[in-house]
Amino acid sequence: MKGSRVAKRYARALLGLSEDHGQLEKWGAELERLARIADAPEIALRLASPEVSHEARIEAMAKIAERLDLSYPLRSLAVVVARHGRIANLTAVSESYQDQLDVLLGRARATLTFAREPKAEDTAAVVRGLEAMVHKTVIATVKVDQALLGGVVAELEGKIYDGSLATRLSEAARRLAG
């Protein structure tokens, strides 16, 4: 859904507006909050129920946006999305917005998976290495997976850089097996 044409269109429209108002990061964060609430199971279930009328759905989205204290363009976006029956696409719109914003600002998002909880300087060092490689600002999401045994695995722009001990052992075993 992230790459759907509908989500990209909504994200591009909001991005243009937020760039004009100099609110790229703020509106992006508000959109992410709105998407997270709308995607919550109990709310998504009710909003998708056929017992809820179209008008009630629009009113509910307006109230959610108001309760979240969103900026006016985000409230308008919530109503428009509800009116067009695209509430289920809000998460994809938010992700697409972040992708386009990253491109606009020259940023890249990376997922760093460590074998054990990393120190801040270790994370920073890996991020620096990635930034030097792609010449962009890297925003890292850190995860821990003990199955890696040791080392780290970085996923950046669709590529995986594997420095884990588990992979090294697997490769050694494969070479040994011939």
Added chain:
Amino acid sequence: MQRSVIVIKRTLRAKIALIRLIGLTGLIELGGAVLLAPATGWCAEGGAGEAAGGGSWLSLFFYVINFAVFVWILVHYAGPAARKFFADRAGGIRETFARAEATYKEAQDLANRMAERMARLEAEKQQLRTDLDAETGYIANRIREMARETALRIVRDTELTGDAITEAAHRRVRAKLAETTGRLARELMVRSFSDDDQARLLRGFEEKLAQEARR
């Protein structure tokens, strides 16, 4: 067959010669008997007369007349029948002889044809034997060649199968060894992996990223 024909021919010739001999001898004997019989009677009677004191020329004369009548009757009545008999007999013998000659010639022709045919059959038999020997030799060679090829193929397949089995066994052993080694190494790492090891791995990873960046 040719021999039997020759025997028949000889028998016929012998019979003809015997009949001729009997005819001539018979005539001589018959003439002699006719001439000598009255003389014998006359001599016997004359001898008896002379012994008794006198012969009879009249008796001789009657005997001669009697004999002449006898000869005339014999020649007149029995002669034609006898001549006809002997002529028919000679004709029949000649006809039989001619048939025997024809049969003999036919038999000879047949024998010649049979001899030619036997010679031809013998030649055909020799030819067939030669052809059969050649064909048998060819088939035997072909069978030997096929057997040799089959044996070579079986040997080759066996070698390939043996190699494949050996290779598969080696692979299984290597895989088992690798699996065991990997499991042991993993257990060892889990037990003895330290923060220093993690830091070392991270340094190595950073160097790898730096190398990528320099490219």
